[in-house]
Amino acid sequence: MNTETLMGDEAIALGAVHAGLSAAFAYPGTPSTEIMETLQAMAEKGATTADGAKFVAQWCANEKTAYESALGASYAGRRALVSMKHVGLNVAADPFVNSALIRIHGGLVVVVADDPGMHSSQDEQDSRALAAFARMPCFEPADQQEAYDMTLEAFEFSERHEVPVLIRITTRLAHSRAIVKTAAKGRAQNPVDKAPQDMSWILMPAVARKRWKILLGKQAEFRDYAEERSPLAPASKKLGVVTTGLALQYYRENLEDYVAANGEAPSHLHIGHYPIPAAKLRELCAKVEKVLVIEDGYPVVEEALRGVLPTPIPVLGKMTGELPLDGELNPDLVRAALGLPEREGVPAPSLPPPGRPPQLCVGCPHADSFAALKEALLEYPTHAVNSDIGCYTLGALAPYNAIESCVDMGASIGMARGAAEAGLRPTVAIIGDSTFYHSGMTNLVDAVSHATNTTVYILDNQTTGMTGAQPTIAPSSRLKNLVIGLGVESAHVRVLDAHKRSHEASVQAIKEELAYAGPSVIIGVRVCIEAYKKERAK
Amino acid sequence: MKYDIVLCGVGGQGGISVSVVIARAAMAAGLDVKQSEVHGMSQRGGEVLAHLRMSDKEVASPIIPRASADLILAFEPLEALRYVPWLRKGGAIVTATAPLKNMANYPDPDAVVAELRKIPGAALVDADALAKEAGNARAANVALVGAAAKHLPLEASALEAAIKELFARKGDAVVEANLRAFEHGRRANP
Numbered sequence: 001m002n003t004e005t006l007m008g009d010e011a012i013a014l015g016a017v018h019a020g021l022s023a024a025f026a027y028p029g030t031p032s033t034e035i036m037e038t039l040q041a042m043a044e045k046g047a048t049t050a051d052g053a054k055f056v057a058q059w060c061a062n063e064k065t066a067y068e069s070a071l072g073a074s075y076a077g078r079r080a081l082v083s084m085k086h087v088g089l090n091v092a093a094d095p096f097v098n099s100a101l102i103r104i105h106g107g108l109v110v111v112v113a114d115d116p117g118m119h120s121s122q123d124e125q126d127s128r129a130l131a132a133f134a135r136m137p138c139f140e141p142a143d144q145q146e147a148y149d150m151t152l153e154a155f156e157f158s159e160r161h162e163v164p165v166l167i168r169i170t171t172r173l174a175h176s177r178a179i180v181k182t183a184a185k186g187r188a189q190n191p192v193d194k195a196p197q198d199m200s201w202i203l204m205p206a207v208a209r210k211r212w213k214i215l216l217g218k219q220a221e222f223r224d225y226a227e228e229r230s231p232l233a234p235a236s237k238k239l240g241v242v243t244t245g246l247a248l249q250y251y252r253e254n255l256e257d258y259v260a261a262n263g264e265a266p267s268h269l270h271i272g273h274y275p276i277p278a279a280k281l282r283e284l285c286a287k288v289e290k291v292l293v294i295e296d297g298y299p300v301v302e303e304a305l306r307g308v309l310p311t312p313i314p315v316l317g318k319m320t321g322e323l324p325l326d327g328e329l330n331p332d333l334v335r336a337a338l339g340l341p342e343r344e345g346v347p348a349p350s351l352p353p354p355g356r357p358p359q360l361c362v363g364c365p366h367a368d369s370f371a372a373l374k375e376a377l378l379e380y381p382t383h384a385v386n387s388d389i390g391c392y393t394l395g396a397l398a399p400y401n402a403i404e405s406c407v408d409m410g411a412s413i414g415m416a417r418g419a420a421e422a423g424l425r426p427t428v429a430i431i432g433d434s435t436f437y438h439s440g441m442t443n444l445v446d447a448v449s450h451a452t453n454t455t456v457y458i459l460d461n462q463t464t465g466m467t468g469a470q471p472t473i474a475p476s477s478r479l480k481n482l483v484i485g486l487g488v489e490s491a492h493v494r495v496l497d498a499h500k501r502s503h504e505a506s507v508q509a510i511k512e513e514l515a516y517a518g519p520s521v522i523i524g525v526r527v528c529i530e531a532y533k534k535e536r537a538k
Numbered sequence: 539m540k541y542d543i544v545l546c547g548v549g550g551q552g553g554i555s556v557s558v559v560i561a562r563a564a565m566a567a568g569l570d571v572k573q574s575e576v577h578g579m580s581q582r583g584g585e586v587l588a589h590l591r592m593s594d595k596e597v598a599s600p601i602i603p604r605a606s607a608d609l610i611l612a613f614e615p616l617e618a619l620r621y622v623p624w625l626r627k628g629g630a631i632v633t634a635t636a637p638l639k640n641m642a643n644y645p646d647p648d649a650v651v652a653e654l655r656k657i658p659g660a661a662l663v664d665a666d667a668l669a670k671e672a673g674n675a676r677a678a679n680v681a682l683v684g685a686a687a688k689h690l691p692l693e694a695s696a697l698e699a700a701i702k703e704l705f706a707r708k709g710d711a712v713v714e715a716n717l718r719a720f721e722h723g724r725r726a727n728p
């Protein structure tokens with residue numbers, strides 16, 4: 001047994017290695033990025049599984065390709081991990097949902113980091129709902145120790161029940177540190193052993209119908225397992241509390257004060273395993289006069305509990321306003337929901353501090369690209385600049401005010417193309433290099449095949465800057481040929497120096513491509529300041 | 539015993555890294571520790587925040603409840619002001635005085651400092667000057683830890699050991715400068 005201080009992400013990475021991991025695949029996304037970064041740092045230092053074997057830890061083009069690689073590793077009989085942020089699971093939704101139907105061979109664990117409060121995301125979707133949608137078991141750790149333990153448990157469960165397991169964490173768990181006890185000796189890797197050739201990996205309709213029945217049939221065992229693993233502590237008859245995952249800690253934080261104020265503790269059920277343990281919930285509710293559900297994210301358990309018909313006892317939580325429907329949970333919100341008075345602190349300052357929004361780094365190449373684009377667009381009073389997700393999304397704010405939309409990764413090109421086809425001209429798609437590889441390329445193929453009059457502006461800073469400068473999947477030197485290979489005419493693929501010193505030339509080139517009536521691509525090249533610093537620190 | 543610290547500053551100040559110094563010293567003293575950071579986007583210049591909790595019992599929430607922090611350790615005065623609602627009655631503030639004005643609507647720095655002075659238990663420290671005196675301008679964050687040392691339920695020697703450990707791979711000169719900055723900080727707020 002060792003003790004270490006670990007972030008939730010690190011605990012999962014270590015858990016996977018101790019579980020006999022053979023291969024891990026991921027695309028960066030806050031707050032999940034550090035899982036792969038930890039695995040890569042371990043691999044670089046020569047870490048192995050218990051049998052002395054090395055493991056693979058690779059960045060991929062996007063979450064879907066990462067997921068499919070992990071599936072292949074499972075097919076080869078080996079333990080595989082795929083990690084992503086919550087919106088990444090939308091990108092990987094097709095393999096994700098279908099992988100629940102196949103007969104998983106080597107353990108497959110899918111780690112998804114949700115971001116309630118949207119610390120750095122465009123929505124706060126709850127991956128527990130997607131696990132239920134796919135009829136997949138889901139584990140939700142309550143702290144870093146459980147993040148470690150549940151990773152080992154998830155691999156075992158996955159192999160025993162021949163199904164992928166989703167581990168749902170949140171930003172707070174991913175990015176906070178606590179002391180974790182880890183196994184001194186891990187498990188060896190599985191040998192390469194191809195999945196049995198019994199049609200269980202061939203989801204053609206006749207097989208899929210059988211596999212779907214099998215998956216539905218397994219729900220009872222998944223649920224039994226969740227029932228067994230959900231501790232119920234009966235106490236007060238007045239109030240029952242249900243907590244899930246990390247919400248347990250916010251409840252525990254307030255428990256002493258609750259007992260002091262009420263003379264007894266609530267009856268308490270904690271859930272860390274799904275499908276929802278319905279029998280345990282019924283057992284709790286039979287013992288109490290009302291029940292409060294505390295969960296971070298969507299009211300998943302609360303909604304299930306409430307249903308459509310009136311409940312025999314009041315169900316309190318996010319849907320009744322005891323807790324907010326949006327935002328991140330915290331101990332103060334839980335305190336209020338438990339009916340405890342606010343703590344009294346020092347008087348609030350009379351000067352309310354204004355917010356301090358993040359900014360592009362001083363000297364960021366994007367700033368120079370925006371300056372050139374804005375000048376080139378001056379002669380077009382009507383135009384569209386559809387953007388994407390990355391550091392350059394800050395171009396929406398002053399002093400740049402250069403972009404007009406940001407929806408999901410890859411959307412810039414599709415939107416600029418669609419707007420152009422609908423008659424809006426000129427349209428420009430602003431997209432980072434990492435995002436272009438992630439999901440821009442297919443949109444560009446659409447533009448080429450329909451000869452759409454649009455201009456794609458790839459901001460090639462040679463890194464994935466937004467998430468802390470991870471390498472992109474292809475080197476900058478290959479980007480131009482890649483674009484030409486997708487069918488854009490080479491005369492309309494322009495490579496620019498994304499620097500003030502080349503401002504005039506850039507403006508001229510952009511003007512020319514805006515005037516061209518077909519698909520054109522501008523590539524603004526200059527390395528990200530952060531990536532440069534990171535490279536130099538090595 | 540429990541001790542909760544809000545560490546706050548501006549992205550790129552390197553302030554949060556010193557929470558490791560305090561966390562390691564606390565663990566060496568046998569305390570349970572939880573530390574939570576908000577570090578989303580890599581762009582510089584936004585607010586950064588860490589919560590550090592230590593206790594001789596198990597720590598539950600990684601987030602410090604409002605009105606219960608024992609100490610606000612701030613690397614910038616406006617950021618100190620921002621987290622006052624987290625301070626418990628009788629809690630301490632140790633903050634650097636130099637404003638970082640990377641925003642258009644930064645309030646009058648004197649007004650910010652005056653607001654902070656109204657709070658009993660606030661110590662305003664010129665951390666940059668202390669760091670320069672110690673021979674390393676980048677050691678301002680460690681100087682602040684020194685200025686907060688008298689409040690912490692930890693031995694100065696334990697903090698020094700953690701400083702040595704944190705900077706060991708940067709060489710002896712950096713370690714020495716940081717130890718000096720720590721000492722200057724202690725003397726500035728005895």
Ligand SMILES: Cc1ncc(C[n+]2csc(CCOP(=O)(O)OP(=O)(O)O)c2C)c(N)n1
Nearest residue numbers: 029088389390391432433434435464465466
């Ligand atoms: C589906 C999905 N996966 C991951 C993310 C997290 N994320 C946001 S932007 C981005 C990529 C940024 O890289 P790039 O497009 O090269 O722009 P840069 O930040 O370098 O300017 C990532 C990975 C996301 N928002 N959505």
Ligand code: SF4
Nearest residue numbers: 361364391465528529
């Ligand atoms: S991290 Fe890189 S891309 Fe992002 S703002 Fe800084 S320099 Fe620009």
